[in-house]
Amino acid sequence: MKKKNINTVLEVKNLAIGYQTKKKEIRVAEKINFALKQGELVGLIGANGIGKSTLLKTITNAEKCLEGDVYINNESLNSITSINLAKEISVVLTDNISHTNLSVQELIALGRQPYTNWIGTLTEADKLKTKEAIAAIQITDLVDKKCYELSDGQLQKVMLARALAQDTAIIVLDEPTTHLDLYHKVSVLKLLQKLAKETQKTILFSTHEINVTLSLCDKIILMKENQTYFGTPKELIAQQAFDKLFPDDLVFFDELSGAFKIK
Amino acid sequence: MENKKSYSLILVLLIVVTLFFVFLNISLGSVHIPFSEVIGVMLDTTEVKQSWEYIILNYRLPKAITAVIVGSGLGISGLLMQTLFRNPLAGPYVLGLSSGASLGVATVVLGASFFSATFASLLISQWSLVIAASIGSFLVLLAVVIVSSRVKDTMAILIIGLMFASVSAAIVSVLSYFSSAEQLQRYIFWSFGSLGNLAWEELFVLILLFGLGVLATIISIKPLNALLLGDNYASSLGVNLKKSRFIIILATSFFAGSITAFAGPIAFIGLAVPHLTKLLFNTSNHKILLPAVALSGAILMLFCDSVSQLPMSEYTLPINAVTSLVGAPVVIWLLVRKKKLFV
Numbered sequence: 001m002k003k004k005n006i007n008t009v010l011e012v013k014n015l016a017i018g019y020q021t022k023k024k025e026i027r028v029a030e031k032i033n034f035a036l037k038q039g040e041l042v043g044l045i046g047a048n049g050i051g052k053s054t055l056l057k058t059i060t061n062a063e064k065c066l067e068g069d070v071y072i073n074n075e076s077l078n079s080i081t082s083i084n085l086a087k088e089i090s091v092v093l094t095d096n097i098s099h100t101n102l103s104v105q106e107l108i109a110l111g112r113q114p115y116t117n118w119i120g121t122l123t124e125a126d127k128l129k130t131k132e133a134i135a136a137i138q139i140t141d142l143v144d145k146k147c148y149e150l151s152d153g154q155l156q157k158v159m160l161a162r163a164l165a166q167d168t169a170i171i172v173l174d175e176p177t178t179h180l181d182l183y184h185k186v187s188v189l190k191l192l193q194k195l196a197k198e199t200q201k202t203i204l205f206s207t208h209e210i211n212v213t214l215s216l217c218d219k220i221i222l223m224k225e226n227q228t229y230f231g232t233p234k235e236l237i238a239q240q241a242f243d244k245l246f247p248d249d250l251v252f253f254d255e256l257s258g259a260f261k262i263k
Numbered sequence: 264m265e266n267k268k269s270y271s272l273i274l275v276l277l278i279v280v281t282l283f284f285v286f287l288n289i290s291l292g293s294v295h296i297p298f299s300e301v302i303g304v305m306l307d308t309t310e311v312k313q314s315w316e317y318i319i320l321n322y323r324l325p326k327a328i329t330a331v332i333v334g335s336g337l338g339i340s341g342l343l344m345q346t347l348f349r350n351p352l353a354g355p356y357v358l359g360l361s362s363g364a365s366l367g368v369a370t371v372v373l374g375a376s377f378f379s380a381t382f383a384s385l386l387i388s389q390w391s392l393v394i395a396a397s398i399g400s401f402l403v404l405l406a407v408v409i410v411s412s413r414v415k416d417t418m419a420i421l422i423i424g425l426m427f428a429s430v431s432a433a434i435v436s437v438l439s440y441f442s443s444a445e446q447l448q449r450y451i452f453w454s455f456g457s458l459g460n461l462a463w464e465e466l467f468v469l470i471l472l473f474g475l476g477v478l479a480t481i482i483s484i485k486p487l488n489a490l491l492l493g494d495n496y497a498s499s500l501g502v503n504l505k506k507s508r509f510i511i512i513l514a515t516s517f518f519a520g521s522i523t524a525f526a527g528p529i530a531f532i533g534l535a536v537p538h539l540t541k542l543l544f545n546t547s548n549h550k551i552l553l554p555a556v557a558l559s560g561a562i563l564m565l566f567c568d569s570v571s572q573l574p575m576s577e578y579t580l581p582i583n584a585v586t587s588l589v590g591a592p593v594v595i596w597l598l599v600r601k602k603k604l605f606v
Contacts, residue, residue: 060499062495062498062499082498082501082502082503083501084501085501086499086500086501087501089499090499091495091496091499093493093495093496093499095492095493095495095496096493097491097492097493097496099349099351099605100491100492100547100605101541101545101546101547101605102491102546102547102548103546106546106547106548107492110488110489110491110492110500111500113485113488113489113500113501113502114500114501116485118482118485119481119484119485119550120484120485120488120550148605166500
């Protein structure tokens with residue numbers, strides 16, 4: 001049993017997600033099951049409002065599970081302290097940070113916070129990790145810039161470098177390709193693919209770029225109204241999981257090319 | 264990192280300038296005391312006139328120390344609020360903290376007639392003002408925080424802070440309407456702000472509260488830096504949001520509450536000083552900003568106080584008016600020059 005799970009970094013069992021308000025609980029989705037292994041690049045696909053962000057928030061413990069559980073390295077999410085969780089999962093969010101006067105260097109170094117002392121002094125090891133992250137994303141020319149001087153594409157890379165500097169087994173990204181043009185979308189996703197392979201980190205991201213995602217990801221989590229699918233792109237296409245992902249009056253899924261087409 | 268060296272150089276420079284302004288501040292006043300004599304008294308090296316020594320040690324030195332604490336404290340609390348709310352407009356004044364303190368003081372000074380006579384005389388001591396102001400600003404801050412945990416939009420939080428301020432102002436108006444001229448005058452004089460009314464024992468209490476605030480701020484430096492990225496990123500970095508928020512707010516109310524209580528509602532310093540400092544240092548890192556803001560605040564306050572003394576005359580202007588007269592043009596100039604203010 002243990003042996004089978006040795007490479008499983010993130011496991012979700014019978015998970016129900018949603019929001020708990022005072023009066024009632026609002027379920028967004030339920031019966032979600034998947035297990036992500038070390039070094040896998042995983043895309044999370046679903047229509048707007050289906051609960052992709054809620055799922056990511058639940059995994060990162062920003063929202064509570066309504067049912068079932070999330071396991072990080074076989075440990076239940078509830079039993080992990082927030083500081084230890086910060087050493088296991090790093091995030092790239094859609095939150096706007098362009099109002100800060102931080103330099104790129106300072107921003108990336110903030111990724112070392114879970115490891116630094118009470119006042120945040122960077123040790124030599126911390127500086128090395130920061131440097132490695134900057135080198136891996138190839139943004140050495142940006143380090144002295146201020147955050148508000150960056151383009152959207154550059155900012156996305158910087159935030160990814162910050163997550164990398166946090167040195168976690170899992171990186172979760174919420175729609176990292178929105179606001180980017182086609183070229184930069186592909187370049188960010190290619191970068192994620194390379195990182196997953198080279199650093200053996202598990203990278204999970206939500207996206208609307210179905211076509212690119214299908215060709216780049218190892219696994220896909222597909223959220224639909226009544227069911228959540230998990231598997232390799234090929235398996236999901238074979239299961240015809242992509243049919244009825246969207247209302248079928250405008251677009252349809254072409255199995256041959258593995259892409260959505262306009263009717 | 265050559266940056267770090269230049270930062271510490273400016274910091275040392277600021278310390279020197281602060282000391283210079285302390286001595287300058289002490290030497291200025293209605294009685295002229297030469298600069299050299301001031302240094303003599305302070306360092307206890309030369310024999311000077313008894314009256315000068317008395318003025319300096321019992322009047323001007325406490326006032327200068329008060330100015331330093333008021334400037335630093337309000338500057339730091341402005342910095343804390345701007346980071347916590349990620350809004351360059353936030354500050355103890357804009358968020359209604361000073362109004363809360365005013366309301367507390369107004370309740371005690373103006374509302375004293377509603378209480379029984381013996382209780383009223385007990386209420387109108389210097390300490391009761393201090394406690395009332397602290398409670399007032401803490402309550403407003405608490406309300407702002409409770410609201411801000413429900414409302415995510417920071418603009419909305421600022422507007423709510425302004426609403427609290429106007430409610431406080433309204434209650435003060437109602438209280439004023441029913442008060443005697445003597446009580447009103449007492450309240451108005453308090454609202455002018457004053458750095459010179461503190462005796463040594465009061466000053467010690469202020470220093471103690473200021474020290475507690477500084478301590479709470481220092482242990483918050485790390486979460487403050489994480490908060491620059493927003494609540495979500497901060498908690499993903501392992502920051503305990505609830506705890507950090509509480510400590511930051513506690514520090515702010517120590518600063519704003521105690522300073523407003525002892526020196527009156529001093530406008531603009533809390534908003535202007537962090538921006539001035541950020542212009543000088545061009546960083547958002549709180550490890551550098553914190554001492555820099557404290558020193559710049561002290562310098563600006565000492566400067567404002569020296570101006571309010573109207574050197575060579577026997578009149579003094581209300582300090583609150585001077586800080587606004589100096590602070591408002593500074594903020595306007597900053598906005599025109601930089602076009603954008605950063606948190």
